[in-house]
Amino acid sequence: MSLRDKKKAELRGRILAAAEKLFLEQGYDNTTTSQIAAEAGVASGTAFNYFDSKSELLLAAFAERLRAGGEPLGPRPATDDPVEIVFPFIWHYSRQLTAIDKPLLKELLLAFIAAYKNNPVLFGELLQEDLKAVNDIQLTLQELKAKRLLSAAFPDELAVELIYSAVVYEFVRYAFTDGTDERLLKERIKQKLAFLLR
Known part of the structure; x- marks a missing residue:
């Protein structure tokens, strides 16, 4: 350089x-x-x-924080409950967003959506970070199948896509709904996991 x-x-x-x-x-x-x-x-x-705009600057400013994911993921919980095994992976990637106050989180989510059109490179980089999380979760589901904590016929590829969709939905709901706190966000994500992993 x-x-x-x-x-x-x-x-x-x-x-x-x-x-x-x-x-x-x-x-x-x-x-x-x-x-x-x-x-x-x-x-x-x-x-x-x-940066082309203030919203692009916002997204770029938080991109590194989101890429870093915070502290390393700790040891896997000692349980046979698939929800309690998968949830920490989701929360590991998600907790950086809940540390941001809701009005700023709303702007960040809107900037991410706008980046699809305005800055596809940055949008793609951030989407790749999400895909890393999706891959980690899918590997975990495969391990759970190998340990017979999930059925051998369990559709892990489909399940991880549905889990990702549910988590995104719950984060949008969390950011844009008054009265939704972190505790409720966690509870709702775990409910969706319980339904999908049964």
């Missing part, structure tokens, strides 16, 4: 760190790109050399 490329990457990183900090502190609507630039120590328009 050339010195110029290193400097650009460092500058982009500062902008992303400033954006994440301010979005978390002030929310999406109360944060301006001028504030982000000031926090990053760059000229006001510099952020737009790297």
Whole structure:
């Protein structure tokens, strides 16, 4: 990597760190790109050399957090209950989203949907992260079949697609419905798992 490329990457990183900090502190609507630039120590328009819009900046700022997934997944629970074995995998990939307050999470989800059209590369990268989670869950289902905790005829490929769909649905419901908290989100995901893994 050339010195110029290193400097650009460092500058982009500062902008992303400033954006994440301010979005978390002030929310999406109360944060301006001028504030982000000031926090990053760059000229006001510099952020737009790297990002086409404020929503794209929001998505990029949280993309690394979402890719990282937080702490490593701990040991598998000592149980024969498929729901209690599969749920930690889902929650491992999901908990980064519940750490974000709901108004900001709504904007993040809308930015992700908009990225499908506006920034297909970033959309694809984030979708690949979801597919890693889907793959981990499918491997877990296959292990459960091998241990005879699920029937040998259990359709793991179909089940993992339905599990993913149910989790996405519950996160959208969580983000856009008042009165839905993390406890209720977990409960609803576990209910769907119990239905799908029976």
